[in-house]
Amino acid sequence: MSEKLQAIRGMNDILPSQTGHWQQLEATAQRLLHGYGFGEIRLPLLEKTELFARSIGASTDIVEKEMYTFNDRNGDSLTLRPEGTASVVRAGIQQGLLHNSISKLWYCGPMFRHERPQKGRYRQFHQIGAECFGLPGPAIDAELILLTAQLWQELGLQGLELQINSLGDRQSRITYKAALVEYLQDYRDQLDADSLRRLETNPLRILDSKNQATQALLINAPSLLDFIDTESKQHFETLKALLDQQNLDYKVNDRLVRGLDYYNRTVFEWITTELGAQGTVCAGGRYDGLVEQLGGKPTTAVGFAMGEERLVELLHQLNEPAKPKHLQFISFDEQALPTILNLAQQCRHQLSGYRVEIDYQGGNLGKKLTRANKTGVDIVVIIGSDELAAETATVKYLRGQQPQQSVSQNQLIEFLTT
Numbered sequence: 269m270s271e272k273l274q275a276i277r278g279m280n281d282i283l284p285s286q287t288g289h290w291q292q293l294e295a296t297a298q299r300l301l302h303g304y305g306f307g308e309i310r311l312p313l314l315e316k317t318e319l320f321a322r323s324i325g326a327s328t329d330i331v332e333k334e335m336y337t338f339n340d341r342n343g344d345s346l347t348l349r350p351e352g353t354a355s356v357v358r359a360g361i362q363q364g365l366l367h368n369s370i371s372k373l374w375y376c377g378p379m380f381r382h383e384r385p386q387k388g389r390y391r392q393f394h395q396i397g398a399e400c401f402g403l404p405g406p407a408i409d410a411e412l413i414l415l416t417a418q419l420w421q422e423l424g425l426q427g428l429e430l431q432i433n434s435l436g437d438r439q440s441r442i443t444y445k446a447a448l449v450e451y452l453q454d455y456r457d458q459l460d461a462d463s464l465r466r467l468e469t470n471p472l473r474i475l476d477s478k479n480q481a482t483q484a485l486l487i488n489a490p491s492l493l494d495f496i497d498t499e500s501k502q503h504f505e506t507l508k509a510l511l512d513q514q515n516l517d518y519k520v521n522d523r524l525v526r527g528l529d530y531y532n533r534t535v536f537e538w539i540t541t542e543l544g545a546q547g548t549v550c551a552g553g554r555y556d557g558l559v560e561q562l563g564g565k566p567t568t569a570v571g572f573a574m575g576e577e578r579l580v581e582l583l584h585q586l587n588e589p590a591k592p593k594h595l596q597f598i599s600f601d602e603q604a605l606p607t608i609l610n611l612a613q614q615c616r617h618q619l620s621g622y623r624v625e626i627d628y629q630g631g632n633l634g635k636k637l638t639r640a641n642k643t644g645v646d647i648v649v650i651i652g653s654d655e656l657a658a659e660t661a662t663v664k665y666l667r668g669q670q671p672q673q674s675v676s677q678n679q680l681i682e683f684l685t686t
């Protein structure tokens with residue numbers, strides 16, 4: 269026998285029993301994003317490899333080892349998008365959305381990274397992201413953070429910690445990098461292979477190391493915040509003041525550097541302790557140089573993306589998704605079918621928030637009721653030969669104490685809605 273076909277490791281089926289929380293998250297996020305003035309943009313899953321290499325950074329984990337890259341039939345190197353920001357910038361430049369105007373765009377969909385799969389980390393995962401172009405001041409950074417805070421509140425998610433930092437401008441990062449490398453030189457023999465490699469390629473990422481021994485070495489390392497330029501410092505101070513004024517708690521984490529190279533100034537992450545090692549549910553920051561770097565006119569930008577799998581897991585721990593009332597029509601008589609279909613169609617058009625189905629399977633009343641009970645039906649409407657003749661319907665409640673009722677067929681909708 270041939271082996272059963274399986275989905276690719278780290279790429280999950282999302283089943284009807286799970287999609288309720290996805291819909292809850294996406295609908296709530298969509299409503300808020302529109303309320304804050306963002307318009308939806310839908311972008312291709314495939315882009316030229318060069319786009320990601322030039323934006324995310326050649327020495328980042330994503331570009332070095334996690335991208336799904338292949339040559340297509342024309343020999344062009346293409347990559348399944350590992351994130352959304354680079355594509356939004358590419359589209360913004362190509363479609364003329366960024367020039368001389370403020371642009372607020374959001375997106376939602378699958379991203380692909382060849383990471384080691386574990387709880388909360390997948391090879392196909394989903395993000396909801398938002399990007400705002402053309403506003404250099406810290407107020408929009410604050411607005412984006414407040415939007416995400418409102419989303420957690422509306423979803424009922426508690427205990428998420430907001431961490432913020434400023435990376436300053438390009439020059440401050442260059443000066444800081446040199447200071448960090450100099451500090452770490454004294455501890456070279458104590459660094460693991462990964463950090464030793466990063467010391468050469470991308471030293472800031474050492475600050476992110478999960479290795480406890482490395483973290484211990486970093487306790488006395490120079491702080492990025494002591495190296496940032498005056499304007500960036502002022503930007504960061506104003507951001508903090510705006511968040512304070514809105515009573516939003518945050519922690520300044522001077523080790524927060526993010527895994528993508530395009531950031532400057534503000535960076536932030538929302539972190540939960542409920543999901544183990546993969547605790548960042550939303551992350552973002554400012555990337556004022558990227559539009560120009562990708563060939564557009566200089567345009568400031570700031571944005572974030574949230575990981576849907578991680579948020580859905582939190583929602584799952586919190587509650588059952590809301591279910592519509594489930595109504596099922598039952599009959600034993602072939603002749604009742606046209607009447608039943610007619611009534612079911614009336615219900616589908618006129619009862620909002622109901623799931624309406626017809627039982628087409630065999631069996632006696634007992635069997636049909638047991639089956640309805642098992643599949644979560646709330647109300648059955650029975651049309652047997654007596655009901656057919658009398659133009660009535662028997663309404664039976666499978667949950668709660670309401671008694672069975674016989675109602676006239678033309679009053680069924682009214683009966684169900686009162």
Ligand code: HAM
Binds near residue numbers: 393397399548571577
């Ligand atoms: P990121 O930190 O790479 O940033 O990803 C954002 C979020 O996506 C993470 O915090 C996490 O919740 C989720 N995520 C990332 N990788 C995985 C994975 N393998 N499995 C499950 N969830 C994952 C970005 O992608 C930036 N584009 C964010 C941004 C937008 N910055 C500015 N604008």
